[in-house]
Amino acid sequence: MSMQGSRWIDPAPLEVERPRLPWWTLLPRWAQVVALPFVLMWLVVWLLVQVGRLLWRYPLTLVAAVLVGWVQLATGWWGLAFTLLAVVVVLGVWWRVHLGSFTRSVVVQVRTERRRFGVYACQWRAVMRLSGLVKAHRAKEYRPALGLVRSHGWRDRVRVRMVKGQSPQDWELRADNLAHAFHARSCRVRVRKPGRLELDFLHRDPLTHPVPVPALAESDDGVDLRKITVGRTETGKPWRIRLLGRHLLGVGVTGAGKGSLLWALVWALAPLIRTGRVRLVGIDPKGGMELGQAPEVFRRVVFDNGPDAVALLEEIAATVKERATRYRGAVRSWSAATGDPFIVLVVDELADVLAYQPDKQLRERANRAMQTITSQGRAPGVAVVGFVQDPRKEVVSFRHLFPTRVAMRLDEKAQVDMVLGDGAREQGAAAHEISEHTPGVAWTKDEGQREPLRARAFHITDTDLDTLASFAAGRLVRRAQVLPFPDQSMPWTERDAA
Numbered sequence: 001m002s003m004q005g006s007r008w009i010d011p012a013p014l015e016v017e018r019p020r021l022p023w024w025t026l027l028p029r030w031a032q033v034v035a036l037p038f039v040l041m042w043l044v045v046w047l048l049v050q051v052g053r054l055l056w057r058y059p060l061t062l063v064a065a066v067l068v069g070w071v072q073l074a075t076g077w078w079g080l081a082f083t084l085l086a087v088v089v090v091l092g093v094w095w096r097v098h099l100g101s102f103t104r105s106v107v108v109q110v111r112t113e114r115r116r117f118g119v120y121a122c123q124w125r126a127v128m129r130l131s132g133l134v135k136a137h138r139a140k141e142y143r144p145a146l147g148l149v150r151s152h153g154w155r156d157r158v159r160v161r162m163v164k165g166q167s168p169q170d171w172e173l174r175a176d177n178l179a180h181a182f183h184a185r186s187c188r189v190r191v192r193k194p195g196r197l198e199l200d201f202l203h204r205d206p207l208t209h210p211v212p213v214p215a216l217a218e219s220d221d222g223v224d225l226r227k228i229t230v231g232r233t234e235t236g237k238p239w240r241i242r243l244l245g246r247h248l249l250g251v252g253v254t255g256a257g258k259g260s261l262l263w264a265l266v267w268a269l270a271p272l273i274r275t276g277r278v279r280l281v282g283i284d285p286k287g288g289m290e291l292g293q294a295p296e297v298f299r300r301v302v303f304d305n306g307p308d309a310v311a312l313l314e315e316i317a318a319t320v321k322e323r324a325t326r327y328r329g330a331v332r333s334w335s336a337a338t339g340d341p342f343i344v345l346v347v348d349e350l351a352d353v354l355a356y357q358p359d360k361q362l363r364e365r366a367n368r369a370m371q372t373i374t375s376q377g378r379a380p381g382v383a384v385v386g387f388v389q390d391p392r393k394e395v396v397s398f399r400h401l402f403p404t405r406v407a408m409r410l411d412e413k414a415q416v417d418m419v420l421g422d423g424a425r426e427q428g429a430a431a432h433e434i435s436e437h438t439p440g441v442a443w444t445k446d447e448g449q450r451e452p453l454r455a456r457a458f459h460i461t462d463t464d465l466d467t468l469a470s471f472a473a474g475r476l477v478r479r480a481q482v483l484p485f486p487d488q489s490m491p492w493t494e495r496d497a498a
């Protein structure tokens with residue numbers, strides 16, 4: 001029969017979803033009865049775990065809520081009002097007397113619980129879905145798990161368990177999306193361990209303002225070569241550098257603030273330099289632009305990369321060998337008891353000495369001597385503090401011999417791992433993102449240190465350098481002079497004469 005002209009239309013297939021019964025309802029009755037106690041036990045354990053997790057995440061809120069309820073039941077509303085008043089008074093006294101511990105114990109905890117609930121827990125699911133960090137498999141959604149949160153005001157540190165099949169790069173690619181979603185200025189991604197990340201949501205940079213240098217220590221009693229304070233870390237702690245048994249390599253583009261790190265080190269060492277327990281020698285291939293600002297602190301300083309600089313390096317290499325021979329069998333490594341001064345060799349632009357020297361023979365001699373000093377100098381009490389703008393292997397082929405590395409502002413992402421070692425960028429060290437408006441800010445990693453830390457070196461002004469030079473020389477040194485602005489009405493010839 002022809003269908004033409006027919007008004008018959010096939011009915012749509014009936015798409016009624018069949019009700020799906022849970023699998024256990026299909027078990028025989030006796031099996032359900034046997035499984036019941038186990039299921040109940042599992043439920044109790046699950047409940048306990050959930051309560052434990054809540055207590056772990058919101059301890060202050062939960063304990064306060066329980067105590068408020070208990071006091072109200074025990075003493076009524078008036079009792080509760082008096083108790084709350086007493087608590088407020090105690091907190092006020094604590095705040096007045098010891099602000100530091102009050103902030104650590106109360107303020108940070110309250111802020112953490114508030115932000116965990118109000119910002120992260122409430123929006124986690126939506127943000128994960130919208131930024132494409134959830135995965136679907138067989139109609140099931142797999143979502144990254146939100147872990148511990150710690151809020152310090154300037155930064156929220158959020159732990160995350162990734163979904164299987166994700167990589168840290170997936171999160172790095174979405175760092176901006178996450179920052180905007182959670183109203184942060186930026187987001188740093190760091191790998192904690194396989195499958196676990198730590199996200200730092202930054203609300204402001206605590207290192208925006210220069211860190212003033214503390215007063216010069218008059219006596220060398222408190223100066224410890226194992227922890228020399230050269231600035232402040234972003235968490236507000238002192239930035240300490242170890243020189244004993246270490247060499248330091250500082251890398252940064254021009255204007256990154258390498259000079260401030262160098263002078264902050266010398267500033268801290270000044271009392272030991274004055275008493276002769278530390279001997280500072282320097283090479284500044286840029287004609288003394290940097291080290292020439294306070295040459296008084298150096299026992300010897302060379303202002304080029306020519307034969308004098310190479311001779312100085314060879315002299316130090318010979319000292320290293322001589323000390324090693326003398327200490328052999330007597331002491332394991334340098335200490336003040338050996339009677340020898342601790343030698344600190346500062347090289348302001350390593351590349352000029354080791355790579356850019358046009359005379360091949362001089363270049364090879366410099367490399368040989370530097371290799372001897374860096375590879376053998378740690379035990380005999382010789383430390384190298386070297387700075388360079390370009391961290392590539394061709395420039396400093398033995399950068400691995402510097403256990404302490406400092407990455408100041410860098411040009412490229414790839415340079416971060418070159419300076420701080422493989423995996424440093426995965427751990428959040430974004431030295432290529434340091435602003436040019438914050439010279440002196442750096443990411444640093446020391447041998448044996450698990451994570452790189454971000455810090456800012458003290459700001460050493462020209463006046464500070466004069467103070468330093470005067471302190472070392474034992475007489476007044478004034479190099480930074482502010483000249484009066486010339487009188488514009490005067491003719492040129494008279495102005496020059498004035």
Ligand SMILES: Nc1ncnc2c1ncn2[C@@H]1O[C@H](COP(=O)(O)OP(=O)(O)OP(=O)(O)O)[C@@H](O)[C@H]1O
Pocket residue numbers: 210211252253254255256257258259260261290389439440441456457458459460
């Ligand atoms: N820690 C700091 N805090 C504040 N300002 C700083 C700090 N360090 C350096 N600066 C300022 O930044 C500018 C550049 O610093 P500096 O000369 O030390 O850089 P650099 O890395 O040594 O550059 P170059 O390689 O060209 O010598 C200077 O004007 C200095 O005053």
